[in-house]
Structures are given as structure tokens and as C-alpha cells.
Amino acid sequence: MAELTRFNDWPWQHWASQQPSAIALLTDDSALTWLQLSEKITALAECFYQQGLRNSQTVILRGKNSPQLLLSQLAILRCGAKVLPLNPRQPELLLKDLLPHLDIDFVIDFDDGLLNLFSYPELQFIETNPSYPQQISHLPCFDHVIEQPATLILTSGSTGLPKAALHSMHAHFDSANGVLQAMDYQMNDCWLLSLPLFHVSGQGILWRWLLRGAKLAVKSACLIESLQGVSHASLVPTQLWRLLEQTESRSLTLKQVLLGGATIPTSLTDLAASKGIDCWSGYGMTEMASTVCAKRADGRKGVGQPLSGKQVRLVDNEIQIKSHSQALGYWFDGKIKPLNTLEGWLKTNDKGAYIDGEYQVLGRLDNLFISGGECVQPEDIEAVINSHPAVKQSFIIPIDDKEFGQRGVAVVDVSETQILSEIADWLKDKLTPYQFPVHFYRLESQLKSSGIKVSRKQVRDWVYNQ
Structure with a gap:
């Protein structure tokens, strides 16, 4: 050097x-x-x-x-x-x-x-x-x-x-x-x-x-x-x-x-x-x-x-x-x-x-999950959600599902919980059915306090406890 x-x-x-x-x-x-x-x-x-x-x-x-x-x-x-x-x-x-x-x-x-x-x-x-x-x-x-x-x-x-x-x-x-x-x-x-x-x-x-x-x-x-x-x-x-x-x-x-x-x-x-x-x-x-x-x-x-x-x-x-x-x-x-x-x-x-x-x-690669036989990359969905003007950041977390194996849950950083329903409607023509989240949660403030970026592991643990 x-x-x-x-x-x-x-x-x-x-x-x-x-x-x-x-x-x-x-x-x-x-x-x-x-x-x-x-x-x-x-x-x-x-x-x-x-x-x-x-x-x-x-x-x-x-x-x-x-x-x-x-x-x-x-x-x-x-x-x-x-x-x-x-x-x-x-x-x-x-x-x-x-x-x-x-x-x-x-x-x-x-x-x-x-x-x-x-x-x-x-x-x-x-x-x-x-x-x-x-x-x-x-x-x-x-x-x-x-x-x-x-x-x-x-x-x-x-x-x-x-x-x-x-x-x-x-x-x-x-x-x-x-x-x-x-x-x-x-x-x-x-x-x-x-x-x-x-x-x-x-x-x-x-x-x-x-x-x-x-x-x-x-x-x-x-x-x-x-x-x-x-x-x-x-x-x-x-x-x-x-x-x-x-x-x-x-x-x-x-x-x-x-x-x-x-x-x-x-x-x-x-x-x-x-x-x-x-x-x-x-x-x-x-x-x-x-x-x-x-x-x-x-x-x-x-x-x-x-x-x-x-x-x-x-x-x-x-x-x-x-x-x-x-x-x-x-x-x-x-x-x-x-x-x-x-x-x-x-x-x-x-x-x-x-x-x-x-x-x-x-x-x-370790975030990828299978839903109904389809490969789902959470970051692909997050990029779409993050393009909404009210969204600061988002996470897609897979949860077990009897019919599809796994489905995604969205955890979204927004100012008010009621905005989540607006975002869900806005997403309907932007995601395929197997990509669409089955639930939307607001990102809790305690999940944003551990450093300069939110830990996906902590978000996942929080979702599993819901």
C-alpha cells in the first residue's frame, strides 16, 4: 500500500x-x-x-x-x-x-x-x-x-x-x-x-x-x-x-x-x-x-x-x-x-x-425461503415496500404455514400503525401472490435502539413472539 x-x-x-x-x-x-x-x-x-x-x-x-x-x-x-x-x-x-x-x-x-x-x-x-x-x-x-x-x-x-x-x-x-x-x-x-x-x-x-x-x-x-x-x-x-x-x-x-x-x-x-x-x-x-x-x-x-x-x-x-x-x-x-x-x-x-x-x-442467501414451491427473497419485497413515501425501512420475516410451508410477514417502520392498511392496498398490484405478506406489523421502537442498523435477527425473534 x-x-x-x-x-x-x-x-x-x-x-x-x-x-x-x-x-x-x-x-x-x-x-x-x-x-x-x-x-x-x-x-x-x-x-x-x-x-x-x-x-x-x-x-x-x-x-x-x-x-x-x-x-x-x-x-x-x-x-x-x-x-x-x-x-x-x-x-x-x-x-x-x-x-x-x-x-x-x-x-x-x-x-x-x-x-x-x-x-x-x-x-x-x-x-x-x-x-x-x-x-x-x-x-x-x-x-x-x-x-x-x-x-x-x-x-x-x-x-x-x-x-x-x-x-x-x-x-x-x-x-x-x-x-x-x-x-x-x-x-x-x-x-x-x-x-x-x-x-x-x-x-x-x-x-x-x-x-x-x-x-x-x-x-x-x-x-x-x-x-x-x-x-x-x-x-x-x-x-x-x-x-x-x-x-x-x-x-x-x-x-x-x-x-x-x-x-x-x-x-x-x-x-x-x-x-x-x-x-x-x-x-x-x-x-x-x-x-x-x-x-x-x-x-x-x-x-x-x-x-x-x-x-x-x-x-x-x-x-x-x-x-x-x-x-x-x-x-x-x-x-x-x-x-x-x-x-x-x-x-x-x-x-x-x-x-x-x-x-x-x-x-x-440465508434469508431466502420457500413459499408454495416458489423461492422468495425478502430483500426483493422490502425494496418495493421501501419505495412507498411513508416507509423508512421494512423487513420480511418468514413464518411457518401449513399450506404453503412458509409465508412472509412484513414489519414496517412507519410513523403511525394505521398507515399499514394503506400500504397493503398500495402493494396489491406490485407483488406476486406468493410474495404478498400475510400480516403487516409496525416496527417497534425498541427494535431500533441497538445500533446504527436494525438487527434482522431481533425483528425475527419479535415476530415469532407475536
Whole structure:
């Protein structure tokens, strides 16, 4: 990777030597230069070392995005340890089942202190005046740890416990490099950390920033306020709609937006373009350290071509990927469990096609079900339902049926339950009889509170309890 080879030291130390007075981090009330940031990370890493943190250990980092959480992740890596950013909304029962298998050495909890229930040693985040040299002999060198395990990111697996995908820093930088070869993100630009670090898309923002040596904004204000002075952001379409509606009389500094999470209508991208904002859509996954394919959003269903350093192929309608950004495996009981690969190609279990010169993601192969002898792909039905103007998102969940084997149930994110009957009438001439849902439910608010996207598994479990 050409850009990475210039790092003879930790990235923040590299930028501190190359551009010490350039702004690196913008927060609610301050701006840190690369030199100040590097000193803070080194001081905090020394603080963690003095508390017992050592190379190759594992630290849970629980909380919402904040400057303290960001500094903690970088300081943990500086010690050569692994970091597990944890969604503070993960339920206690799930953590009781999962955490004993992940060999946790320390925790840092910036949220409600739930991790105190698990009796892990706690690392204290202590703000100190940086007084340590930029090279500390007892902390590892960058080139000694760049290939070793660095992050554990939990997947939103469709069954069982989440898996902890294990990535090296080299893999994260490889992923970042692919995006930077496509999108225009320069040193004077600023990317908002708009997605949580416990999600691979949030990690993607962090590593692009470190690789480019640009600016990163970590803000606690509402989105419209946080975006002031920001040139780049990662958003879902609903966020961008609301943003554009709220800024009719205000100027935006946004130049590029990486969109994900839903079909992107041309009306949205056209409105954004009229305000000078370029929209990008992409396809990625936790096991690949974020984005694999990306393109300028153009209203078509495809996700474009593979980014630099990525290879994509279709085998029996399954998308398979090969890249240096691929996870080392899944961390479980002190061992690295292998990914589901074939001669280095990751078997994604995503159904895909290559149409009109670009790849399309058609759904999950394991979501497909049989109804009356017909193959039903839930995502095909969801795409139709999602095109209704009152629908934010939807899920088709199969339930057992004596006559047909299985039939689909629709769980729809709408503002009011009574809209569901209107949607059902609207769908009658748009779906085949075997595709048409036998029931319509409104998506409950508690199903939308577990992360940046709704878990299909949780929706399915909720339907089965109805």
C-alpha cells in the first residue's frame, strides 16, 4: 500500500513531525493540532501502561463517540493491545454469554458502568499534561505491531452470538486506502465521526483520517450543528433528507457524503447536488474492515466496482471477496477461528449479480425461503415496500404455514400503525401472490435502539413472539 509505506512511526507521530501545527481533531470546544494530539495519545498510553496494560492484551471500550473514547482507542493501540469497542446498548444477558469467550483483560466504561458487573480490571482515563517523550522505549514500535491483532468488531450475525472479527491495523489502512483512491478527501478537509466506533463504518472514518492526515470532527451536538465546518460525512439517506430540509436557509460546508443503509433515491442525490454535495453509495462488511465497492450515487441499484485493492467475484450467485483488508479471523476462547473462505476468497453469503457494468447486492442467501414451491427473497419485497413515501425501512420475516410451508410477514417502520392498511392496498398490484405478506406489523421502537442498523435477527425473534 503506497500511502502506508511512508509511516515509519505511529501515524499521529508521523503527522506531528510533518505538519505539527495543522489541525487534527475538532471537538465541541477545542481544536487539537497533530503535535498536541500525538502528545496526548503518548501520555495516555503511558498512563495505561502504568496501570498494567501490555502488548497483545484486550480492552473493552464502551461508550458513545467522544474525544475521550477516541483518544482511549488510539492509546490502547499505542500499547500494542487490542481494543473491543462495545455498543453501550448491548443487553446485559448477551454480554454475560459473549464476554467470557473474548479473553478480556481490562475495561473502560464511559457509559453507565454496566461492565462493573463483570469484575474485569478497569483502566482509568486520566487527563495529564503531556510530559513524556514521543518515543518511549517500553511501548512497542509501530512496525512491530502493524500486522498483529488490533481491533475486535462485533458482527451483527443473523444467528447465535455476535462474532468478534479481528483486524490488524494494516487491514484497516488497506480499507481506508481503497476509499481514499475513490473519494476526494484531502488534508484540509474534515470528516465528521458521525457513526459509532463500535461499528466497522465508524472505524472506517477513523482510519481514513489517520491515513490522510486530515481533520476529524468529534461533536456531541445535533447533526446540523455538528456539520458546521465539516466537508465529509457518513450518513444514512434519512439523515441526509432531514439535513437538507433543515438547511434551506443555511449554507452547508459539506462536499461529499458516503451513504449507506438503504436504497438511495435520485430525488435525494439531485437535491444534494443542487447544494454542491456529491453523494456516494457503497457496499462493505465487518470482515472486510468496511467498504469494498463504492460509486457516485446515480439512482441505479448497483454498488459500483471494487475499490483499489479489492477483488470481487460471483460464484453460484454468491458474492466472494479477496483483499488485504480481510479480517484475520474471529476471536473466540483465545484462538483465531478462520473465516469462511475458499482459496483466500471470503464467502459472504450475499446474493449478487453483475448488471450494466456494476455489481448489485440482491440480499442474503440465508434469508431466502420457500413459499408454495416458489423461492422468495425478502430483500426483493422490502425494496418495493421501501419505495412507498411513508416507509423508512421494512423487513420480511418468514413464518411457518401449513399450506404453503412458509409465508412472509412484513414489519414496517412507519410513523403511525394505521398507515399499514394503506400500504397493503398500495402493494396489491406490485407483488406476486406468493410474495404478498400475510400480516403487516409496525416496527417497534425498541427494535431500533441497538445500533446504527436494525438487527434482522431481533425483528425475527419479535415476530415469532407475536
